[in-house]
């Protein structure tokens with residue numbers, strides 16, 4: 001199986017794409033077209049670099065001093081089969097997994113009814129940062145996100161409890177998920 005990436009090499013040592021020192025797998029391809037997107041070069045589904053999953057696994061094996069793997073892009077959920085394989089592998093060797101997506105968690109559950117790989121991929125994600133980037137809601141106060149509508153979701157707890165469980169430990173009192181409940185029923 002192959003994956004289309006925006007960069008030929010995994011980016012290591014990021015401290016802005018999730019908790020701790022992380023490596024980022026930048027996927028290529030996104031159809032959300034959010035106004036003000038920071039990575040418009042990752043939208044095309046034909047640009048970028050096609051790598052085999054085994055090649056990316058080798059790159060993961062070669063990482064040093066990293067605490068987690070983050071999927072970003074682009075939208076990783078537009079290549080769920082390949083990302084599932086890499087998330088599974090990353091978890092199997094002890095990394096925690098974050099994933100950024102323009103879909104909401106609820107949208108992914110719906111899509112997952114037709115495309116099982118999306119649901120499977122979710123099961124290997126510790127933290128999902130969900131939702132489109134909304135320029136009008138852009139904020140530097142919301143940690144690890146670009147706009148206030150985006151949520152940090154504890155995927156395991158959410159799938160177990162049947163309601164979206166938010167992670168707010170990174171937010172200080174000033175910006176604490178303003179106007180948000182800490183959980184949303186989705187079933």
Ligand code: SF4
Pocket residue numbers: 030031032033034037038039040042073074075101102103132133
């Ligand atoms: S989902 Fe992300 S990559 Fe896609 S258009 Fe929106 S901000 Fe850009």
